[in-house]
Amino acid sequence: MWLGLLLLISGAIFAIYHLPALRHWYYVGLELRHVDGLAIVHSLKGPAYSVYVGYLNLATALGVLLLFRAWRQADPLYRLQALTLLVASLLPWSFHLLYQTGLSPHGMDLGPFGLAASGVAFSLAVLRHKVLRLLPLARDHVFDGIAEGVIVLDRHWRILDFNRAASDFFLVLVPARLGAEMSLLGHEANFTKALDSWTPFVLRLGLRRVEIRPSPLTDPQGHILGSTLMIQDVTERLELLEKLSQLASHDELTGCANRRALLERGEAEALRARRHKRPLSVLVFDVDDFKDINDQHGHQAGDEALRHIASVLRYRLRGSDMLGRYGGDEFVVVMPETAVHAAIVLAEELIDSCRAQCHIGLSMGVAELPLIGEEDFTTLLAHADMALYAAKRAGKGQVAAYPQPIAPQSLQVVA
Numbered sequence: 001m002w003l004g005l006l007l008l009i010s011g012a013i014f015a016i017y018h019l020p021a022l023r024h025w026y027y028v029g030l031e032l033r034h035v036d037g038l039a040i041v042h043s044l045k046g047p048a049y050s051v052y053v054g055y056l057n058l059a060t061a062l063g064v065l066l067l068f069r070a071w072r073q074a075d076p077l078y079r080l081q082a083l084t085l086l087v088a089s090l091l092p093w094s095f096h097l098l099y100q101t102g103l104s105p106h107g108m109d110l111g112p113f114g115l116a117a118s119g120v121a122f123s124l125a126v127l128r129h130k131v132l133r134l135l136p137l138a139r140d141h142v143f144d145g146i147a148e149g150v151i152v153l154d155r156h157w158r159i160l161d162f163n164r165a166a167s168d169f170f171l172v173l174v175p176a177r178l179g180a181e182m183s184l185l186g187h188e189a190n191f192t193k194a195l196d197s198w199t200p201f202v203l204r205l206g207l208r209r210v211e212i213r214p215s216p217l218t219d220p221q222g223h224i225l226g227s228t229l230m231i232q233d234v235t236e237r238l239e240l241l242e243k244l245s246q247l248a249s250h251d252e253l254t255g256c257a258n259r260r261a262l263l264e265r266g267e268a269e270a271l272r273a274r275r276h277k278r279p280l281s282v283l284v285f286d287v288d289d290f291k292d293i294n295d296q297h298g299h300q301a302g303d304e305a306l307r308h309i310a311s312v313l314r315y316r317l318r319g320s321d322m323l324g325r326y327g328g329d330e331f332v333v334v335m336p337e338t339a340v341h342a343a344i345v346l347a348e349e350l351i352d353s354c355r356a357q358c359h360i361g362l363s364m365g366v367a368e369l370p371l372i373g374e375e376d377f378t379t380l381l382a383h384a385d386m387a388l389y390a391a392k393r394a395g396k397g398q399v400a401a402y403p404q405p406i407a408p409q410s411l412q413v414v415a
Ligand SMILES: Nc1nc2c(ncn2[C@@H]2O[C@H](COP(=O)(O)OP(=O)(O)OP(=O)(O)O)[C@@H](O)[C@H]2O)c(=O)[nH]1
Pocket: 253, 286, 287, 288, 289, 290, 291, 292, 294, 298, 299, 300, 301, 302, 303, 306, 327, 328, 329, 392, 396
């Protein structure tokens, strides 16, 4: 609003000065005065001129005040530069004030002399103290040299500044866009949420993933004046973390879950099944005569057979089931929401698929978590293992189930 008012006043004075019909509001007339043998032309001023003088003095005083503050607060390195700028701005103003107050010799307008003196002071600042060169150079060097992207936003989330790295991340960031709304960057919901809570977030930009860390810019009283967004490419770091977590939870040979991940998921599913009184079955299987495959075709062929079996069986399972390698040629399938009879049907299908596609026999044992008693996942696994050995003993290539305990309420009292 203030800026609008300032522009309005200067626009009105400009129009009055340049429109012949209104010029008399500015200059009423001219007068030739003879002072000390000199003939001096005096202009007689109108009301618009008084407004102009008031406006000029006010604006210059404000400017000088700001420069004075900058000089007081300047780093010792820049003190002299700031002082030179202050003097350079004061010179034309003081010459003009002498003229306004009638103290100039012979009532002459000293404005041109003031401007000339100010020009000398500015030249001194530029040439000797390198005012205009050092600061932008330092800014370019430090700001653009940062490998992280930096975007500076004002209180209304408009883009005030950004460095070169930031424009590498966001190609829309070009100097012509300074002052644009933050929505220019896209992903508005993410940015808004992060700036509301000052929490970092990760964005996908093409093939790259970048972390954006917002932080507030505050004045000494703690009022928020704006914010900065630090942008860092975290693609490699995240890929490494994903690889590590994949290695930590997956079996390297077959790509299915490893023993640790299997036990973790099994324990969680057992707790869930008990809490919600839902069925949970587990299936343990072992490759029949696997030792012979190794012995006859070599260890690598044995590895290949394990990989093939895992991929064939994984394809047959539901998304909610988890296939894991328990060790050697022994695998486990955790089957949430599955009662033992359904698990037996699935086990038979798996044996048939493996025989058809891999020409390899499997023996399987299944057990269901009883809803009574205190059994945990490890016990359930031990039961399925016992059933597996029963299947092996019964001739391999088949399924055996661990017998379900009978619930007390279903026991019939025989008289
Ligand atoms: N190629 C390969 N072989 C393995 C691996 N881990 C364990 N083995 C071998 O798998 C075989 C397991 O044999 P067992 O399960 O004890 O016996 P089996 O020949 O399968 O006989 P049954 O289980 O009674 O049908 C052993 O010879 C192990 O050396 C592995 O990662 N790769």
